[in-house]
Amino acid sequence: MIQCEHIFKSYFAGDVETKVLKDVTFSIADGEFVAIMGPSGSGKSTMMHILGALDTPTQGKYFLDGHDVGKLSDDELAGIRRKKIGFVFQAFNLLTRATVVRNVALPLVYAEITKNQREQLAEKALRETGLDESRYYHLSNQLSGGQMQRVAIARALVNDPALLLADEPTGNLDTQTGEIVLSTFQSLNAQGRTIVLITHEHDVALHAKRIIHIRDGKIISDEINQRQRMANPRPE
Amino acid sequence: MKTSDLFQESYSALTVNKARTALTMLGIIIGIGSVIAMVAIGQGAKDAIQANIASIGSNLISVSPGAQRGVGTFVSSGLGSSQTLTQEDVDALRSGLTQISALDGELSRRYQVTAKGTNTNTQVIGTDSNYPAVHNLNMDSGSFITDQQVANMSKVAVIGPTVWEDLFGTSTPAVGQTIRISGQQFKVVGVTQSKGGSGFANQDDMIFIPISVAQHYLAGPNADGKLYVSAISVSAQNPGAMDAVQQQVTNILLQRHNIGNPASADFTVQNQADIVSAASSVTNTFTMLLASIAGISLLVGGIGIMNMMLTTVTERTREIGLRKSIGATRHDISLQFLTEAVLLTFLGGGIGILFGWLLSLLMTHFTGTQTAISAYSVMLAFGVSAGIGLLFGYYPARRASRLNPIEALRFE
Numbered sequence: 001m002i003q004c005e006h007i008f009k010s011y012f013a014g015d016v017e018t019k020v021l022k023d024v025t026f027s028i029a030d031g032e033f034v035a036i037m038g039p040s041g042s043g044k045s046t047m048m049h050i051l052g053a054l055d056t057p058t059q060g061k062y063f064l065d066g067h068d069v070g071k072l073s074d075d076e077l078a079g080i081r082r083k084k085i086g087f088v089f090q091a092f093n094l095l096t097r098a099t100v101v102r103n104v105a106l107p108l109v110y111a112e113i114t115k116n117q118r119e120q121l122a123e124k125a126l127r128e129t130g131l132d133e134s135r136y137y138h139l140s141n142q143l144s145g146g147q148m149q150r151v152a153i154a155r156a157l158v159n160d161p162a163l164l165l166a167d168e169p170t171g172n173l174d175t176q177t178g179e180i181v182l183s184t185f186q187s188l189n190a191q192g193r194t195i196v197l198i199t200h201e202h203d204v205a206l207h208a209k210r211i212i213h214i215r216d217g218k219i220i221s222d223e224i225n226q227r228q229r230m231a232n233p234r235p236e
Numbered sequence: 237m238k239t240s241d242l243f244q245e246s247y248s249a250l251t252v253n254k255a256r257t258a259l260t261m262l263g264i265i266i267g268i269g270s271v272i273a274m275v276a277i278g279q280g281a282k283d284a285i286q287a288n289i290a291s292i293g294s295n296l297i298s299v300s301p302g303a304q305r306g307v308g309t310f311v312s313s314g315l316g317s318s319q320t321l322t323q324e325d326v327d328a329l330r331s332g333l334t335q336i337s338a339l340d341g342e343l344s345r346r347y348q349v350t351a352k353g354t355n356t357n358t359q360v361i362g363t364d365s366n367y368p369a370v371h372n373l374n375m376d377s378g379s380f381i382t383d384q385q386v387a388n389m390s391k392v393a394v395i396g397p398t399v400w401e402d403l404f405g406t407s408t409p410a411v412g413q414t415i416r417i418s419g420q421q422f423k424v425v426g427v428t429q430s431k432g433g434s435g436f437a438n439q440d441d442m443i444f445i446p447i448s449v450a451q452h453y454l455a456g457p458n459a460d461g462k463l464y465v466s467a468i469s470v471s472a473q474n475p476g477a478m479d480a481v482q483q484q485v486t487n488i489l490l491q492r493h494n495i496g497n498p499a500s501a502d503f504t505v506q507n508q509a510d511i512v513s514a515a516s517s518v519t520n521t522f523t524m525l526l527a528s529i530a531g532i533s534l535l536v537g538g539i540g541i542m543n544m545m546l547t548t549v550t551e552r553t554r555e556i557g558l559r560k561s562i563g564a565t566r567h568d569i570s571l572q573f574l575t576e577a578v579l580l581t582f583l584g585g586g587i588g589i590l591f592g593w594l595l596s597l598l599m600t601h602f603t604g605t606q607t608a609i610s611a612y613s614v615m616l617a618f619g620v621s622a623g624i625g626l627l628f629g630y631y632p633a634r635r636a637s638r639l640n641p642i643e644a645l646r647f648e
Contacts, residue, residue, distance in 0.1 A: 049642050054560075054641050078564060078568075093555075093645070097248070106559070109237060109238075109245070110237055110563045110565075115240075155562070
């Protein structure tokens with residue numbers, strides 16, 4: 001599903017080179033729930049940008065669902081994001097004056113799907129996240145934080161992506177709501193979704209089945225989370 | 237991205253901040269509105285002048301004595317006051333020209349005219365029976381001067397409606413009355429219909445008398461002892477024949493006056509189209525001036541659009557980042573912002589046209605200035621407003637489309 005081979009990423013400010021990722025190699029199989037964990041400045045966000053096809057590595061290869069994403073142009077990357085990836089952000093990033101359904105259906109606008117079909121797909125995605133149906137046609141700024149994040153998850157699911165990428169999805173939520181959102185991810189994973197969760201909080205990472213630790217641009221550990229394995233065995 | 241979705245997205249973006257959208261649009265409304273109104277005023281003036289010229293006659297070619305001056309100066313000094321065109325020239329042209337429908341010689345001068353204690357100062361034109369045909373003149377009562385009256389040198393007069401009113405008042409029938417021109421008595425035999433002309437071509441304030449009478453009793457012969465005319469008017473059969481007739485007139489007169497070089501001719505041949513184009517060039521300049529002043533306000537409106545779009549792009553940086561992260565291409569983003577700008581200017585343009593139309597109606601209503609809104613200026617206004625949307629929306633849209641999605645998503 002995901003294969004990262006010797007990925008390097010550097011940023012240049014003038015002549016000064018900042019190496020953010022230094023030789024990162026790992027792979028993620030279909031249906032996995034992986035947490036990428038590390039402190040700020042560790043390179044986990046850069047890792048997420050590369051996994052999410054928002055950025056390309058300076059060196060190394062990244063295969064997503066069989067596509068070599070490393071060497072694509074901006075518009076080709078946009079196509080990959082449109083078809084293969086669903087993003088969930090810390091700040092939700094919903095269109096405030098649009099209804100829940102319109103927010104969820106937004107990615108389908110760029111996929112040129114007809115309006116009726118968009119609404120059907122949006123409602124289907126919303127049902128997967130367990131948002132109360134009475135909220136579907138509310139404006140998104142009338143929702144609570146937990147509801148907003150579930151709308152954002154539904155938006156990430158609506159194009160049926162190969163990979164769900166969540167960047168600190170609980171960062172703006174209190175512990176209790178964060179727990180609800182994380183259990184939403186767990187149930188989506190139980191239905192077979194591949195999920196990558198980026199976080200700096202150990203408690204959050206513990207909800208995943210596999211935890212990859214990154215520090216100073218290198219993987220320092222990659223292990224199965226025994227707790228989740230016991231509690232929630234993998235589908236196969 | 238589908239076109240219908242594009243409009244949907246743009247529409248909802250524009251309605252988010254209605255006050256700002258309305259104010260920005262106001263700039264375009266005022267710009268387009270004033271362009272429409274100004275061009276309407278210019279066009280109205282042009283139409284009025286052209287109608288005035290057309291009322292002088294159709295397919296008209298006029299020959300005046302005096303040297304030709306520079307190109308475009310149809311009022312050259314000395315023109316009309318010299319006496320080099322003779323009655324013999326008139327007769328020679330009448331027999332020599334083909335492709336004409338009518339021709340008349342005229343001898344005109346201003347005189348003090350009196351009748352029963354009232355008097356007026358007006359143009360007295362000595363002419364023949366062909367005048368009405370050449371100048372599209374119709375009779376209100378009585379009849380025009382006949383060939384018989386010219387041959388007999390009858391002291392009869394046909395008066396214009398303005399003269400009638402000045403001398404007798406319109407309640408008194410004019411036909412049969414007597415008027416005195418330069419001490420000579422004339423019997424009124426007809427009154428012409430009003431042509432409604434005003435200004436430099438007032439066709440109503442005139443008196444017509446037989447040309448033979450004007451030549452013998454009022455003017456007398458010129459220095460060479462010949463009877464002269466102050467103008468010859470020729471009506472060509474159709475507009476296509478005008479150039480040929482003009483050339484024939486010039487050739488015949490050059491030959492008769494023994495002049496080899498057309499540049500030193502002692503007469504001027506003007507065709508009505510020249511007069512119209514000379515007058516039009518004046519009104520065109522006038523229209524251009526007005527339109528360019530209005531155009532400046534349109535430009536300012538366009539800059540307002542650009543300003544708003546740049547602000548919008550900055551405000552919606554995160555939204556742009558989000559749209560990119562869910563798969564919008566550069567093209568999708570730039571098209572969306574461009575559509576917003578064009579939608580804004582197009583709506584503004586539409587309202588502006590209504591506004592300009594209203595403004596020119598008010599103008600006509602309160603000042604009496606004639607205005608005319610042409611389909612051309614409306615089309616132009618629509619085109620220009622859409623163009624302004626594209627022009628001033630392009631840079632902000634490009635800026636939006638080039639945003640790096642990672643940085644855009646982090647933007648606070």
